[in-house]
Amino acid sequence: MPEGAFFVIMVTKIVVVFGLMLLSVTYLTWVERKVIGDIQVRLGPMRVGPHGLLQPIADGLKLLFKEDIIPQAADRTLYILAPAIALIPAFISFAVIPFGDQIRLFGQTIDLVIADVNIGLLYVFGVASLGIYGIVLGGWASNNKYALLGGLRSSAQMISYELSLGLSVVGVVMLSQSLSLVEIVGAQARIWFIILQPIGFLIFLICAVAETNRAPFDLPEAETELVAGFHVEYSSMKFAMYFMAEYANMITVSAMATTLFLGGWRGPWLPPVVWFLIKLYLFIFLFIWLRGTLPRFRYDQLMRFGWKVLLPIALVNIMVTAVFVALR
Amino acid sequence: MEWLVFVPLAVMALVTATLVIVLRNPVYCALSLVGTFFALSGIYLLLQAQFIAVVQVIVYAGAIMVLFLFVVMLLDLGHELPAWLQRDRPRLLLGVGAVALLLLELAIPIASNSSRAPQGPYTSEVVGAIGNTQLVGRLLFTDFLIPFEITSVILLIAIIGAMVLARR
Numbered sequence: 001m002p003e004g005a006f007f008v009i010m011v012t013k014i015v016v017v018f019g020l021m022l023l024s025v026t027y028l029t030w031v032e033r034k035v036i037g038d039i040q041v042r043l044g045p046m047r048v049g050p051h052g053l054l055q056p057i058a059d060g061l062k063l064l065f066k067e068d069i070i071p072q073a074a075d076r077t078l079y080i081l082a083p084a085i086a087l088i089p090a091f092i093s094f095a096v097i098p099f100g101d102q103i104r105l106f107g108q109t110i111d112l113v114i115a116d117v118n119i120g121l122l123y124v125f126g127v128a129s130l131g132i133y134g135i136v137l138g139g140w141a142s143n144n145k146y147a148l149l150g151g152l153r154s155s156a157q158m159i160s161y162e163l164s165l166g167l168s169v170v171g172v173v174m175l176s177q178s179l180s181l182v183e184i185v186g187a188q189a190r191i192w193f194i195i196l197q198p199i200g201f202l203i204f205l206i207c208a209v210a211e212t213n214r215a216p217f218d219l220p221e222a223e224t225e226l227v228a229g230f231h232v233e234y235s236s237m238k239f240a241m242y243f244m245a246e247y248a249n250m251i252t253v254s255a256m257a258t259t260l261f262l263g264g265w266r267g268p269w270l271p272p273v274v275w276f277l278i279k280l281y282l283f284i285f286l287f288i289w290l291r292g293t294l295p296r297f298r299y300d301q302l303m304r305f306g307w308k309v310l311l312p313i314a315l316v317n318i319m320v321t322a323v324f325v326a327l328r
Numbered sequence: 329m330e331w332l333v334f335v336p337l338a339v340m341a342l343v344t345a346t347l348v349i350v351l352r353n354p355v356y357c358a359l360s361l362v363g364t365f366f367a368l369s370g371i372y373l374l375l376q377a378q379f380i381a382v383v384q385v386i387v388y389a390g391a392i393m394v395l396f397l398f399v400v401m402l403l404d405l406g407h408e409l410p411a412w413l414q415r416d417r418p419r420l421l422l423g424v425g426a427v428a429l430l431l432l433e434l435a436i437p438i439a440s441n442s443s444r445a446p447q448g449p450y451t452s453e454v455v456g457a458i459g460n461t462q463l464v465g466r467l468l469f470t471d472f473l474i475p476f477e478i479t480s481v482i483l484l485i486a487i488i489g490a491m492v493l494a495r496r
Contacts, residue, residue: 122383126389129385133362155398
């Protein structure tokens with residue numbers, strides 16, 4: 001492939017994925033409000049556009065034009081940087097996730113993944129673990145007790161659940177003998193890993209909810225005790241960036257669950273990209289459903305559950321899988 | 329070509345490492361150290377050690393430094409170090425002495441032209457053929473099994489020690 005074509009294809013892929021991601025993030029707010037509304041037997045947004053379809057745009061414009069307030073006692077540099085630190089990892093981890101098979105376009109073979117790295121799985125974990133900084137630093141830089149407590153809580157929570165999250169996918173790595181997400185999808189040609197690794201899948205799912213700070217693990221922003229949590233001082237676009245980071249993380253985690261356990265873009269009849277999106281949105285719907293259904297954990301319950309339940313189960317799961325892989 | 333990536337990374341590593349000890353605010357110090365880890369990770373990538381590079385980010389930048397920040401924020405060290413950590417002469421001399429020794433140690437092999445050192449069996453081609461992660465794993469569980477196990481036992485002891493101290 002000539003150098004120029006490679007460059008054009010790469011840039012196109014990045015722009016398309018990034019654009020779709022932004023669009024999804026915007027409209028996920030609408031989806032979430034509609035689904036939650038339905039669960040609570042009300043209509044949700046209805047006024048702006050048909051069925052409130054223009055609501056995200058109205059919200060976005062409103063946030064953009066709001067006054068940007070920086071508390072006087074805040075650490076200005078970090079206060080401004082923190083939302084960006086939260087947002088960037090949320091978006092760049094999608095780079096290694098394959099969203100379709102190879103396609104042929106204008107005589108070129110194009111892989112439907114931005115970068116097939118041989119350590120793709122670890123890359124996602126590495127990038128995701130950096131997102132914590134955005135939250136911790138935002139909480140600290142605001143110079144507000146509630147914000148600090150929210151930030152500290154979230155760092156403790158995310159580190160605790162990151163462990164089980166990492167261990168839950170070791171089984172998948174052992175079965176597929178690879179850390180590349182493209183090869184992991186390839187290894188699921190015959191059978192999806194959700195069938196071979198049901199326990200790993202469950203642990204992954206629970207930890208994923210905890211990692212994205214969503215209900216029932218949304219302690220960093222428990223309104224009832226912390227006012228709003230780490231972002232209590234944030235306003236305008238900076239607040240919006242935290243919001244976008246949360247939704248972008250939701251998309252990334254759903255994409256990871258799809259790739260690792262549901263065979264990625266594999267599926268009969270429909271084109272691969274469509275299958276990928278169906279599975280992705282299935283997980284996102286599950287996330288919203290959970291939020292509409294479950295009450296929030298108490299902090300000690302959360303920690304006990306993470307360390308004393310999930311972690312041992314994940315370890316046992318690894319051992320059992322190792323025995324089976326060795327005997328195979 | 330390699331220099332184009334290496335020099336900025338090396339400069340970044342040195343600058344951020346210096347900032348760790350120069351800056352006044354402990355939170356900024358911790359963040360500078362994160363910057364150092366990133367620069368190191370980049371250098372590992374340059375050496376085709378992708379696995380080590382990512383593990384560096386996951387373990388050091390993603391977990392250990394977050395815990396450091398956690399402690400710094402909880403202790404609320406503010407902008408000034410406590411009195412017992414302020415500069416005092418014996419400590420300073422000790423530090424300078426240790427650094428000088430380390431530099432000497434590094435300078436000797438560089439001065440005696442280490443580029444003529446024998447080449448190991450793991451060239452870029454070999455690593456590329458077997459796969460970086462696979463190679464690290466294989467070596468850890470064969471040639472370096474005993475050091476690897478000893479390290480894990482030491483870590484285990486440290487964890488148990490932390491538990492015992494925390495319970496007191």
